[in-house]
Amino acid sequence: MKAVFGERQNRHAPSRYLRYGNVGDYPESPERVKRLIEGATKAGLELIAPRAFALDHIAEVHTPRYLDFLQNGFAQWAALPGAHAEMVPSVRPVEAPAEYPRHILGRAGWHIMDFAGAVTADTWDSALTSAFAALTAADLVLAGAPAAYALCRPPGHHAYAERAGGFCYLNNAAIAAQYLRRAHARVAVLDVDVHHGNGTQAIFYARADVLTVSIHADPAHYYPFFYGYADQRGSGAGEGCNLNLPVPVKGGDEVWQQALGAALERIRAFAPGALVVALGLDAHEADPLAGGGVTTAGFAEMARMIAAAAEMPAVLVQEGGYLTPVLADNLATFLRVFAARA
Numbered sequence: 281m282k283a284v285f286g287e288r289q290n291r292h293a294p295s296r297y298l299r300y301g302n303v304g305d306y307p308e309s310p311e312r313v314k315r316l317i318e319g320a321t322k323a324g325l326e327l328i329a330p331r332a333f334a335l336d337h338i339a340e341v342h343t344p345r346y347l348d349f350l351q352n353g354f355a356q357w358a359a360l361p362g363a364h365a366e367m368v369p370s371v372r373p374v375e376a377p378a379e380y381p382r383h384i385l386g387r388a389g390w391h392i393m394d395f396a397g398a399v400t401a402d403t404w405d406s407a408l409t410s411a412f413a414a415l416t417a418a419d420l421v422l423a424g425a426p427a428a429y430a431l432c433r434p435p436g437h438h439a440y441a442e443r444a445g446g447f448c449y450l451n452n453a454a455i456a457a458q459y460l461r462r463a464h465a466r467v468a469v470l471d472v473d474v475h476h477g478n479g480t481q482a483i484f485y486a487r488a489d490v491l492t493v494s495i496h497a498d499p500a501h502y503y504p505f506f507y508g509y510a511d512q513r514g515s516g517a518g519e520g521c522n523l524n525l526p527v528p529v530k531g532g533d534e535v536w537q538q539a540l541g542a543a544l545e546r547i548r549a550f551a552p553g554a555l556v557v558a559l560g561l562d563a564h565e566a567d568p569l570a571g572g573g574v575t576t577a578g579f580a581e582m583a584r585m586i587a588a589a590a591e592m593p594a595v596l597v598q599e600g601g602y603l604t605p606v607l608a609d610n611l612a613t614f615l616r617v618f619a620a621r622a
């Protein structure tokens with residue numbers, strides 16, 4: 281089994297994170313990659329670099345003006361007198377009607393939904409390479425590999441068609457799912473990150489060809505707060521093709537495995553040709569974001585459950601999972617199960 285990662289993914293490194301009004305260190309740090317590579321290596325995966333893809337594959341998921349903002353917006357920002365090295369919004373549109381603005385401060389407000397979506401001079405390069413990692417892993421699976429792992433950093437599942445936030449810029453899991461649709465009539469995305477995959481939900485919300493399932497800490501008490509509720513089930517043709525399984529904050533192994541059982545039942549009924557696992561490891565009990573209460577043994581059982589129930593080829597896409605002494609072990613635990621069948 282192969283792991284895909286490109287060095288350029290580590291250039292993006294914002295310095296500031298807002299927690300309860302305090303400015304602190306940005307948890308989604310390049311240091312994460314060292315530990316994730318260590319985890320992939322421990323599981324016996326071969327590390328390869330992503331190849332480049334046409335932007336068209338990314339534009340199937342993200343809007344042209346958003347891609348232009350990510351690619352060129354920072355240069356406009358940097359031309360503002362005294363602009364900080366990290367572009368963050370200071371004003372956001374909240375009510376319709378709202379007009380798409382020309383000024384970069386307005387565009388930043390339109391395209392960045394929270395303080396955890398800073399754009400630096402390197403963000404586009406890193407986010408694009410991260411998306412290429414997801415596409416390369418999807419390509420491996422389309423070529424016959426039973427599973428492949430994309431070490432995506434920055435992560436992607438909070439990114440909307442035209443909105444960054446929650447450390448995410450391009451929605452790698454959605455881009456991989458869309459790419460897999462080339463060969464499969466139906467694709468499912470299973471998101472086990474401790475946070476709801478709100479961007480992924482929104483991207484496919486009205487579609488019947490991509491099932492989105494997310495297990496996450498109850499948004500009534502946890503980020504992303506506005507999305508991830510059980511009654512958000514999809515719309516139009518996509519009605520019933522979005523399944524949210526919120527669990528109590530710090531719920532622990534048993535409630536996560538129970539929710540996973542329900543998730544896998546829904547996925548089996550949907551009968552997808554391929555599966556994308558949005559693999560957040562931040563549900564671990566030691567994670568600094570402290571929302572899941574899952575143990576390392578719990579992750580192993582979750583991986584076994586997924587591998588046993590979902591026999592279709594799988595693309596594992598890294599989402600969250602922050603610095604803990606066991607981050608590498610948690611990833612290795614998960615990947616070993618899939619490597620064994622590859």
Ligand SMILES: [Zn+2]
Binds near residue numbers: 560562
């Ligand atoms: Zn997360």
